[in-house]
Amino acid sequence: MALRTQISERQKRFGAELRRLREAAGLAVKDAGAFIGMGGPQLSHIEAARTGLDPARLTALLDAYGCTDETYIEILKDLGSSDGKGWWTEFKGKVPALSLDLAETEGRTIRTANYETLYIPGILQLPAYVEAIYEDSIVDGPWGVDEAVQFRMARRRILEEDRDFHFIIHEAALRMRFPGDAVMRAQLLHLLDMAERPNVTVQVMPFTAAKKPPSPGSFLLCDPGCSDLSSIIVDAPGRAEHYGDPEIIAAYRKKFEQLKELALPAVDGVEPRRGMASRDSWGILQHLLYLLQA
16 A cells, blocks of 8 residues: 555544554554554554554554543544545645644534634634735745635534534734724624524633733644544644644643633623623623724
8 A cells, every 4th residue: 555645634643643552552563563463664654644554453453552442442443544525625725734634623523622812713703804814914835815715614614513612712812903893893793693602602811811821822622522532733833733642632621721710701692790790701892892883
């Protein structure tokens, strides 16, 4: 079988998980390969995501590694056997590969936790807001603004599915005026509409948050229903870093829980009680809408 020349984040994660399990079992790559009638170099190619592994051999390998978590095994098998195709396939060659990897990772997720500092979260953005982001951006490749908008609008379909979404948005992102006041007002109203959905939670991190400084960088935690196979996606200039190491995932989960405590109470889909003793996310969004009318 020919080795892959282009490797997706899903394929990388599958290989990395097999390597992690082997090392946890204390087996050398040569000895692990012997369990499934495979040489060490072949297994090394699989762990490096240069090639895949058929389900039967995967089952035997997981038995050899002493893996007994049925949920983990089921999700890992799906990770390894997937052909990587989905709605995002139609955008291949039209948007960067990192966007396709993001969509595929989201497509396997049942719970997301997203913290954003300077922008509205991607799947909550309106077309005009996306256009304002991309029209002056400098990106490598033949990517156009129209394709970027179409792709981001297609990503929003995940909100209609049976999944849970928790967004924490820094007040800085809500006060940005780069799209123009009319677009920003429409965007804030859209946030309020989305927050009324039972599977969507929106919190605002205010400038006045006390005790600890806010996390300086945005991140997205994607949970497919198994903590050990969750992914952390962190934006960087021209790329997106995917992390699957259990310790890194645990650290970001802890960070998100801290951010939840620091942020204002969530928008709950109903008007807040009059005379509330403290501010909430609904109130600050309404205040910002008022400022955009001035």
